[in-house]
Amino acid sequence: MALVPLASVDSSALRWLRTGEEPAEFTLFAGDDAIAIVRWPKGGGFRATAETSDGRWTFQRAGFLHSHLTLRGDGAPADAARITLHVGVFKEERYHRIEFATGAAYRFHRAGVQVPAWQITTDDSTELVHVEPVREGSRLVGAAVILTPAGSASRDLAALLVFSWYFVGMVWFEDEALLPLERVLSDLETR
Numbered sequence: 001m002a003l004v005p006l007a008s009v010d011s012s013a014l015r016w017l018r019t020g021e022e023p024a025e026f027t028l029f030a031g032d033d034a035i036a037i038v039r040w041p042k043g044g045g046f047r048a049t050a051e052t053s054d055g056r057w058t059f060q061r062a063g064f065l066h067s068h069l070t071l072r073g074d075g076a077p078a079d080a081a082r083i084t085l086h087v088g089v090f091k092e093e094r095y096h097r098i099e100f101a102t103g104a105a106y107r108f109h110r111a112g113v114q115v116p117a118w119q120i121t122t123d124d125s126t127e128l129v130h131v132e133p134v135r136e137g138s139r140l141v142g143a144a145v146i147l148t149p150a151g152s153a154s155r156d157l158a159a160l161l162v163f164s165w166y167f168v169g170m171v172w173f174e175d176e177a178l179l180p181l182e183r184v185l186s187d188l189e190t191r
Helices: 157-190
Strands: 014-020 025-030 033-039 048-052 055-062 068-073 081-084 096-100 105-110 118-121 127-136 139-147
Touching: 014 033, 025 157, 033 157, 048 157, 055 157, 068 157, 081 157, 096 157, 105 157, 118 157, 127 157, 139 157
Parallel strands: none
Antiparallel strands: 014 025, 014 139, 025 033, 033 048, 048 055, 055 068, 068 081, 081 096, 096 105, 105 118, 118 127, 127 139
């Protein structure tokens, strides 16, 4: 599938759609134009790849107590970006930090408690991207992606879109994997 540059499409109606099962694969579309693909390895795991018309990236999760995710250009010697995972008690601590090697930094956080949507904002709370996952039952099937004018103008937009979708997918797949265990524990508690 030929991928088209993000700058060449109408970005007012972006959406991620599940386009593969084993391995899991999602494609970012604008209308009928494919812009990016994110693939997880067969059997799951934390490593994944992304492809756009600009190039390829690999994702990886690292660390235990201080977990972070990395984004690296295909064949590059160093990470292009990192998401540092923050779990805080106070509202101002409830975001993850996306930092690029260029010095650009963004906040990545849930849009609200009741809605499983995610936002990418600047440090001064200017919203750039809003990602609203879509599910069938507990299965992740895609997402609506809304760009603000500030988001459309971001030089890091393509990387932000694939990196944030990797995060959302990884978290969702971890939750899906825990569902059978939660059901067993729930059954044990009711006995």
